[in-house]
Amino acid sequence: GENVEQHPSTLSVQEGDSAVIKCTYSDSASNYFPWYKQELGKRPQLIIDIRSNVGEKKDQRIAVTLNKTAKHFSLHITETQPEDSAVYFCAASKGSGGYNKLIFGAGTRLAVHP
Amino acid sequence: ETGVTQTPRHLVMGMTNKKSLKCEQHLGHNAMYWYKQSAKKPLELMFVYSLEERVENNSVPSRFSPECPNSSHLFLHLHTLQPEDSALYLCASSQFSGANTGELFFGEGSRLTVL
Numbered sequence: 001g002e003n004v005e006q007h008p009s010t011l012s013v014q015e016g017d018s019a020v021i022k023c024t025y026s027d028s029a030s031n032y033f034p035w036y037k038q039e040l041g042k043r044p045q046l047i048i049d050i051r052s053n054v055g056e057k058k059d060q061r062i063a064v065t066l067n068k069t070a071k072h073f074s075l076h077i078t079e080t081q082p083e084d085s086a087v088y089f090c091a092a093s094k095g096s097g098g099y100n101k102l103i104f105g106a107g108t109r110l111a112v113h114p
Numbered sequence: 115e116t117g118v119t120q121t122p123r124h125l126v127m128g129m130t131n132k133k134s135l136k137c138e139q140h141l142g143h144n145a146m147y148w149y150k151q152s153a154k155k156p157l158e159l160m161f162v163y164s165l166e167e168r169v170e171n172n173s174v175p176s177r178f179s180p181e182c183p184n185s186s187h188l189f190l191h192l193h194t195l196q197p198e199d200s201a202l203y204l205c206a207s208s209q210f211s212g213a214n215t216g217e218l219f220f221g222e223g224s225r226l227t228v229l
Contacts, residue, residue: 004156034217043118043204043220044157089157093216099145099164100208100216104157 002027004092006105014113019077021108023090026071030092032100033066033073038107039086047088048075080112117141120205120221127195128229135190135224137205144209146188147218148180151202163188195228202226 003026013019025033034049050057050064050073057064063076073092077084087109091102117140127133139146148160162170163182177199179191188205202223210216 006156009154032216043222045220046217049217098210099147099162099169100210100218101159101162101170102218103159106154106156 002030002092002094002103004090004103004105006090006108008108009106010109010111012111012113013080015080015082017080019075019080019084019110019112021075021088021090021110022072023074023092023105024070024072025092025103027092027094028068028071029094032093033064034091034102035064035075036089036091036104037086038089044089077110080110082112082114085110085112118205118207118219118221120203120224122224123222124225124227126227126229127192129195129197131195132191132193134192135203135205135226137188137190137221139186139188139205139207139219141207141219142209143207143219144185145207145216146182146185147206147208148188148190149204149206149220151204151223157204160190192226195226197228200226200228 006023031052036044037047038044061078066073087107089107090105093102119138121136145164150158160174161180166182181189204223205221206218208216208218
């Protein structure tokens with residue numbers, strides 16, 4: 001079955017620096033790659049996603065890149081702020097059959113220090 | 115509010131108890147999910163219901179029994195659990211059709227402790 005590896009498990013940056021989180025997936029048929037942010041004690045929430053027909057997507061300070069050949073995708077956060085501190089999860093799915101069977105990575109705990 | 119409500123938020127039970135977790139979505143979605151979140155592990159998909167039919171069962175032990183009586187409600191019935199079943203149980207829903215991305219909307223979770 002699908003397996004998603006995520007690195008690093010923890011990441012500590014200074015406010016204003018950039019943060020990069022990387023994921024690899026195993027199933028070449030995967031076509032949907034979302035990123036979720038989970039603040040302490042809160043629910044995971046979608047922050048950005050990308051489909052396999054697109055190589056890069058940006059939304060203000062957040063961007064995601066996808067390399068289908070290498071089966072890698074990455075989350076880039078620029079100009080980090082303390083409120084970016086959270087656990088970030090990548091996921092992958094084939095998104096077929098009327099539902100979205102998301103397989104998640106283990107998560108990256110990002111700490112942004114003022 | 116994301117429109118996905120879970121109750122109870124916290125549950126402590128003994129290994130011989132029977133309890134249920136409830137999830138309700140007010141988003142008109144056609145699929146609902148149960149995920150298990152344990153410390154330092156990926157979110158583990160347990161069950162998926164699409165149009166009230168169970169379509170995924172990821173080798174979950176029979177002491178977990180899901181029920182989806184209608185498209186808005188999802189239950190997880192628990193019996194004779196083990197301490198290692200202690201975790202945060204997250205419910206989610208999605209609407210996957212056409213160009214819709216099928217984004218999962220999660221509830222706040224039910225924190226389960228098995229003594």
